[in-house]
């Protein structure tokens with residue numbers, strides 16, 4: 001569906017794929033989000049940066065059904081949506097790799113990719129005998145891994161616990177990429193990865209953009225953000241402190257806004 005690759009330059013002229021307006025989320029007396037707006041356009045990588053506790057994970061959880069916001073609303077492809085559970089967002093085409101990586105270490109790569117959405121065999125074997133289409137899932141998992149250029153994974157039947165950290169992360173991203181038909185959300189996908197492994201994940205993110213799939217990338221790694229992002233949403237103390245681009249602002253500008261040393265004036269209009 002999202003086959004056209006849209007260049008970030010003209011993003012402002014088009015309707016966003018995903019919009020959030022006025023998201024509020026409190027945890028008792030702790031304010032996680034304090035009225036946050038976010039727009040994600042087709043074919044862009046939108047980075048979300050901010051200090052620890054700035055509300056990045058809370059924001060993406062509210063976008064992906066892992067948390068239900070106290071106030072605010074979401075619009076997906078110009079239709080209002082409400083996600084009560086992560087499955088709701090997945091069904092709507094939004095795939096997420098959460099900060100706490102959810103993979104089943106003892107299972108192989110194909111099983112991990114199809115966890116929770118196993119495919120049955122065609123015909124009576126699947127419908128009556130409920131037999132799973134292991135070969136089909138394995139073939140499609142191989143194709144997804146190959147599509148994403150994860151050459152280092154040699155055997156798709158290898159248990160995920162035997163993979164390196166980077167390969168494991170790559171499987172999680174591959175899974176999101178394979179099933180995310182509208183949006184892919186990645187919370188800290190390169191945290192704790194080496195240089196080579198991080199680059200692999202960054203290349204995968206660029207590959208998703210090439211395919212026209214928009215990506216929300218949460219990261220503390222400024223060089224990574226400045227390398228792949230088209231736009232950068234800055235969270236600070238539960239609010240959006242501004243939206244910048246790698247061209248308009250330097251990494252130190254970004255950090256200054258993030259920490260409150262610099263203020264951007266009302267960068268994102270609330271409509």
Ligand SMILES: Nc1ncnc2c1ncn2[C@@H]1O[C@H](COP(=O)(O)OP(=O)(O)OP(=O)(O)O)[C@@H](O)[C@H]1O
Pocket residue numbers: 027030031032050051052053054055056057058059099
């Ligand atoms: N389930 C929860 N219960 C209570 N407080 C929470 C909960 N989840 C988040 N918070 C609080 O909400 C605020 C935002 O947290 P969040 O996890 O969104 O931050 P973050 O920007 O993702 O930080 P980090 O960079 O450390 O991942 C923090 O003050 C955090 O302690």
Ligand SMILES: [Mg+2]
Pocket residue numbers: 056057058099
């Ligand atoms: Mg977080």
